[in-house]
Amino acid sequence: MSSTSAIPSSTPQSSLSEPAQSIHRDLPELSRSEIAKRICEGQQLIIFHSEVLNVTAWSKYHPGGALALLHFVGRDASDEIEAYHCNETLDKMKRYIIGKVELDEKGWLPLTPPIALGLIHLTGQKSKNSWIKEGSVTLGTTILSNLPISLNQSHDPIPTNPTTILTNTESEKTPETISENQRIYTLSTEQLEPPISEINREIEYNRSKSFQELKKRITEAGLFKPTSGFLYGYETEILRYLLLASGAWGLFFYTNGWLGQMTSALCLGLLFQQLAFVVHDAGHKGITTNVFYDRLIGMTVASYIGGLSVGWWCDNHNIHHLVTNHPEHDPDIQHIPFFAISKDFFSSLWSTYYKRVMALDGFSKIMIPLQHKLYYIVLSLARFNLYANSYIYLLGPKPKRDNYWRYELVGIAFYWFYYLSMLKSLPSWQMRLGYLLVSHIAASPVHVQIVLSHFACSTEDLGPTESFPSRQLRTTMDVICSENIEFIHGGLHLQVTHHLFPRLPRHNLRSASLLVKQYCEEQDIIYKEYGWLDGNKQVLSVLRDVANQLELLKKVADGEIQERMMK
Numbered sequence: 001m002s003s004t005s006a007i008p009s010s011t012p013q014s015s016l017s018e019p020a021q022s023i024h025r026d027l028p029e030l031s032r033s034e035i036a037k038r039i040c041e042g043q044q045l046i047i048f049h050s051e052v053l054n055v056t057a058w059s060k061y062h063p064g065g066a067l068a069l070l071h072f073v074g075r076d077a078s079d080e081i082e083a084y085h086c087n088e089t090l091d092k093m094k095r096y097i098i099g100k101v102e103l104d105e106k107g108w109l110p111l112t113p114p115i116a117l118g119l120i121h122l123t124g125q126k127s128k129n130s131w132i133k134e135g136s137v138t139l140g141t142t143i144l145s146n147l148p149i150s151l152n153q154s155h156d157p158i159p160t161n162p163t164t165i166l167t168n169t170e171s172e173k174t175p176e177t178i179s180e181n182q183r184i185y186t187l188s189t190e191q192l193e194p195p196i197s198e199i200n201r202e203i204e205y206n207r208s209k210s211f212q213e214l215k216k217r218i219t220e221a222g223l224f225k226p227t228s229g230f231l232y233g234y235e236t237e238i239l240r241y242l243l244l245a246s247g248a249w250g251l252f253f254y255t256n257g258w259l260g261q262m263t264s265a266l267c268l269g270l271l272f273q274q275l276a277f278v279v280h281d282a283g284h285k286g287i288t289t290n291v292f293y294d295r296l297i298g299m300t301v302a303s304y305i306g307g308l309s310v311g312w313w314c315d316n317h318n319i320h321h322l323v324t325n326h327p328e329h330d331p332d333i334q335h336i337p338f339f340a341i342s343k344d345f346f347s348s349l350w351s352t353y354y355k356r357v358m359a360l361d362g363f364s365k366i367m368i369p370l371q372h373k374l375y376y377i378v379l380s381l382a383r384f385n386l387y388a389n390s391y392i393y394l395l396g397p398k399p400k401r402d403n404y405w406r407y408e409l410v411g412i413a414f415y416w417f418y419y420l421s422m423l424k425s426l427p428s429w430q431m432r433l434g435y436l437l438v439s440h441i442a443a444s445p446v447h448v449q450i451v452l453s454h455f456a457c458s459t460e461d462l463g464p465t466e467s468f469p470s471r472q473l474r475t476t477m478d479v480i481c482s483e484n485i486e487f488i489h490g491g492l493h494l495q496v497t498h499h500l501f502p503r504l505p506r507h508n509l510r511s512a513s514l515l516v517k518q519y520c521e522e523q524d525i526i527y528k529e530y531g532w533l534d535g536n537k538q539v540l541s542v543l544r545d546v547a548n549q550l551e552l553l554k555k556v557a558d559g560e561i562q563e564r565m566m567k
Contacts, residue, residue, distance in 0.1 A: 299404065
């Protein structure tokens with residue numbers, strides 16, 4: 001469910017359910033059991049208001065990636081879909097409507113998406129109901145109502161010569177080989193029943209309906225429109241970028257000493273930091289609100305100036321927005337071996353995004369007890385991790401080899417040509433190393449800003465019953481700051497409103513946040529916001545608590561080992 005371009009402001013804002021009502025009487029009504037049965041057979045069915053969307057065929061073409069859709073199979077994703085898509089896209093979704101469902105005063109009782117059980121559907125099998133476990137997912141299954149996680153093994157074990165199958169977990173179906181120790185399972189409809197939860201479904205449904213009203217109020221206020229002006233409200237920002245660029249390259253070419261070169265590196269790092277916000281805006285189509293132009297802006301800034309990939313960022317960031325702060329699903333909090341913001345990471349969780357175990361290995365056991373002490377040091381070098389993630393994505397099997405991909409590769413080659421040429425022209429290796437470190441460390445405040453709004457928030461898995469606004473407000477917080485210094489934060493200080501409405505242009509977030517606060521008061525939801533220092537204290541407190549828990553576990557384990565040895 002990736003964000004797409006907003007339509008012209010003259011187009012009225014409405015949900016798909018309204019124009020679809022005229023064809024509603026021609027749609028078959030699907031029972032809950034029928035929907036569960038179809039999901040077990042591999043169909044990706046999503047509830048949108050009172051319609052059922054079958055996105056199985058569309059999944060591999062979805063701009064936000066197939067995984068974004070898999071997280072909402074069997075669930076009512078009305079809020080998520082509305083938040084991420086413009087009216088033009090919502091209208092195109094009509095072609096995927098296959099039926100309707102009956103909603104009561106509590107809305108739709110969600111089914112558990114198979115991805116939450118760690119399951120991948122297999123194509124090319126005799127039985128449509130063929131699945132394998134991609135990893136040992138635990139958080140989404142420990143509260144299932146006494147149903148075995150191993151499922152029903154109705155198929156024979158995989159033969160000695162493994163068969164080649166297709167998996168639909170990626171944006172395109174790619175051949176994979178099943179290993180000899182894997183089995184094919186059938187999935188029963190009972191195992192799709194939602195976890196036992198104390199969440200009040202009626203309250204959550206009312207919050208969801210009120211969220212739709214909130215969106216209408218924000219739309220009527222004109223806040224989804226790009227800021228008027230030739231440069232869409234970025235005139236002051238662009239002047240700031242030009243001043244930093246002049247300082248970076250002017251000092252580099254016209255000074256020779258350490259002071260001049262390190263000041264140049266500082267200006268370049270600050271330019272990287274400020275331009276990261278532009279890439280973030282463009283990735284959400286929040287500058288011009290046109291898909292092509294914003295993507296072009298994002299790629300030019302990220303790849304040609306910064307050496308990073310917007311394609312990777314969008315693939316990663318879309319999932320973060322949809323499953324915010326879920327230890328097994330949100331890649332933005334999966335920082336083992338350096339950080340763990342929940343004791344759940346002690347269980348060596350499976351990442352459904354990275355498709356690997358986040359192992360609590362020996363190095364992790366050294367780093368995590370020190371994480372609150374090394375926090376800023378690690379983040380100061382986080383840009384090198386962005387390089388690694390970008391290039392692994394671009395050179396791996398995930399991205400589409402299209403013109404966007406080629407444009408990014410050319411941009412990254414250009415970046416390293418100009419940056420390495422600058423380093424090479426410096427007179428000594430000490431100055432080259434200094435320039436490299438200063439220019440990268442100076443860009444690190446953006447990493448502190450990014451994690452600040454989530455690391456201190458809840459990481460609990462409350463199941464699919466929790467509504468979109470409740471989940472976002474539970475897992476996200478704002479940073480209080482004056483309008484005069486908002487440019488330092490680049491709009492990321494208003495993360496609560498941004499997570500509820502990702503397509504909102506940055507310059508409209510403050511006005512929209514006032515309406516969001518009214519919504520929270522009406523719905524009795526806590527709107528979390530802290531000052532910069534208090535927010536950082538909250539993050540460090542969480543990191544310290546988790547570090548202490550791991551230290552305690554290590555002491556208990558060591559004590560048990562000694563006790564056994566004495567026996």
